[in-house]
Amino acid sequence: IIGSWARLNGLFVKAWKFGRSDPRKVVFAAKMGLALTLLSVLIFLKVPFKDLGTHAVWALLTVVVIFEFSIGATLSKGFNRALGTLSAGGLALGMAALAVTTGELEEVVIVISIFITGFLATFIKLYPTMKPYEYGFRVFLLTYCFIMVSGYRTREFIETAVTRFLLIALGAGVGLVVNICIYPIWAGEDLHNLVAKNFASVANSLEGCVTGYLQCVAYDRIPSKILTYQALEDPMYSGYRTAVEATSQEETLLGFAIWEPPHGPYKNFKYPWKNYVKVSGALRHCAFTVMALHGCVLSEIQAPQDLRQVFGRQLQRIGTEGAKVLRELGNRVKTMTKLDPDDILLEVHEAAEQLQMMIDQRSYLLVNSESWVGVKRPENIGETLDGLHVVEGQNKHLEAKSLSETVLDLNSVQIPWNWYNRNSNAGINSFNSATVGSPEMILEKQMSWPSQRNSFQGDGVPGVEESNTYESARALSLATYASLLIEFAARLQNLVDSFKELSEKANFREPVVELVAE
């Protein structure tokens, strides 16, 4: 007994938490209870019709069926039900009149007409564009069969149809009034919030992927849920997955939102709900590059940590600025505010250009030059440090901020490049950590290809070559990561354009800054 009491208690706690997480669900449940109660009171009081007894089921059925969570869904179902009932009623009355004239064959005609109607209605409702009216076809079929069958017995075709229709109208009336007038829940609002939330999800994922990459977060064993694209709580993964998976939910909400009358902040008569889905689609297009960035984290081929640090500041900056842009856009969607006149993408584009330039200048780090050119290592560290100043000089034409960052990067990298040292066999000169970031230190070069090739063939262990290839792939994977990040920055433009289109069509308010300026 104590055990079951504890379980019941646990159930209550669960229900309480569930109710707290979305109080609208509690309200909705109460509204449903209220609508049913009202209807049964009306039936008990025999208002507004006298003889409700046996046909009361129609009113109850209508309430139970059309009482959906959102107003849009309720209206759409109500419309389907009304259309299905009315058209089926009309058709059935016509067919009944026809059947009566056939005399003896009446039953046969009725049965055949039921078969034909059943076949056609079912066939048409399976047609893809008919999907929103699926429920209407069901109601049509039910009404038609009911009127034909029960009308035949009672010979009161018209009365059956009319009573049924009146009771459905009663049920629909009660349902609609309670659902719309008391604390209405709008699908449009849900869609709006869902789109805004997607921005934050992708931003989190992006930040997670960039920070994780720079910290060399690696999965010891990649969770099989990621490998089979199932839901999983993972800071890098869940964010973009949520945004990508929201498609079907958005489609559903869009289907309901277009049924809703103007309300609250959505005042336009033809509110551009479609554009919310479009913005979300553009966001998804960005999320796909975040997904590809995550792919780099998941990949077997991992860039060496030291190398990541060389470009760390630039990578991080794009990540941070990109996430900032996403959050800002999400916020603007949420608060329905237009963008400020100045370019929101300035910072992130600048960061992307800086990374691009840096990669250009340091691209020797990304390729395994051993495979094609010999490089001698510098004699001592002192020269390297001198070299830093040379770099400073060289970079003078970049803006000041970027310059100081460059120097900081160089200072931070003093870890030995095991990567090169490890492969310093086969007669190739290796260079060590000190060389990194200071191309000037490559003081001497040998045109040693033919000799190298010979030595390669001499002690040419395939293992060495393979490991070279692997190391080269590791370094290049950083280039891949960087270009994906730059691609992400480029795709933001498209997202901003979509947002601007939405903000124009939906008449978002001007940002506060502008109001002050005016």
Place this chain on the structure above:
Amino acid sequence: IIGSWARLNGLFVKAWKFGRSDPRKVVFAAKMGLALTLLSVLIFLKVPFKDLGTHAVWALLTVVVIFEFSIGATLSKGFNRALGTLSAGGLALGMAALAVTTGELEEVVIVISIFITGFLATFIKLYPTMKPYEYGFRVFLLTYCFIMVSGYRTREFIETAVTRFLLIALGAGVGLVVNICIYPIWAGEDLHNLVAKNFASVANSLEGCVTGYLQCVAYDRIPSKILTYQALEDPMYSGYRTAVEATSQEETLLGFAIWEPPHGPYKNFKYPWKNYVKVSGALRHCAFTVMALHGCVLSEIQAPQDLRQVFGRQLQRIGTEGAKVLRELGNRVKTMTKLDPDDILLEVHEAAEQLQMMIDQRSYLLVNSESWVGVKRPENIGETLDGLHVVEGQNKHLEAKSLSETVLDLNSVQIPWNWYNRNSNAGINSFNSATVGSPEMILEKQMSWPSQRNSFQGDGVPGVEESNTYESARALSLATYASLLIEFAARLQNLVDSFKELSEKANFREPVVELVAE
């Protein structure tokens, strides 16, 4: 009249085509018509009950509602309906007995009980894990209210409940027998075919992306549907989009398939339907890299055509072999056959390794060495052609096939490298087409950094630098494309593993080759 006749004719043609495209839909519609016809005949003949007239609606309603396209959906709805009706009937009878004892307060008790039941049933059905039973809760609520309300009027609580239950059982019986015994349509089969079809879609997309990339197919203007991730007929795009978007459809089919009894080729009692979805998830994980490859085609930064041709053969080989593997796996899923004992991934992995090695050896093509090292162009073409033979010698330790391919590649690239020539200002030596693919030709190198830097600062137009950066980004984008393709090849392993798990659990038959060997 002629116009409307033409439209009607067009409608017929459309319906005919729709029916031809999936004859099962025609069959299903006919089955629906048949079930309704059978039921109305039973009602006319007053079999098996005498007094069916007014309550006939319950049987009709049940058929219309539970008659779903697939057997799984029908059984699941039927179960929900049965459970909802029975539990609500029991509860209602209990409550009715209780209400009668309260005497005058009877109506009040009934109304309050309706409110509480309505509230609880609606609240619980909104709980996420209760989603498959949503319909059951609706039926529960409807039955409860109906018995309470109409029982109160007629004082025949038990009779109301029993009649209703018998009629629902009649309707369900007719519906189930017709739907299951005549040409059953299985959700499991749909799931099976959907998963197999996804393989072909992704394979098409992959081939399209690789071939298109090598032919430098570029979008003059990227369709806005791609930018907002909407459906579009595009050989590269639609394939992977279909596979990625299939998630919700697969979930739905899985939800129905688990209701279906063993049938046809799915003989196990607990058939591993979940594993089909898992395999599809692993396929999706591969499709994401195809998506990223398509991203390279969409990107603003495009690798120069000549450069693509250098690696063309290798890229194409991975594409072709990868698509072959996907199609083969799709075929095995479709025919439910295990994999042959030899490694299906051998070819594609070899192709990936070859590409990786080639990139390693030619990585100087991917970086803009001008930014960090001066390269002098060779004196004449003759030497270059000699160089080819040198390459031949150098590559002797690679296997013969790869060697010949390498040579072919070199021969095919004789297009001038506008890319380098264009930037041959700022005192940097350019090298021309002949150099491509023949590192040996870089006969002379200058340690010219400081002087170059000075000249950079002298006439250092930022434009030159920017264009250099852009050109370097273009070349590196090929590296990105290549690593994504290699990543795709790597992810195939996971897909093959998922398939093997499925083929074990689902008891796929052994491949024919093995049977012959035994």
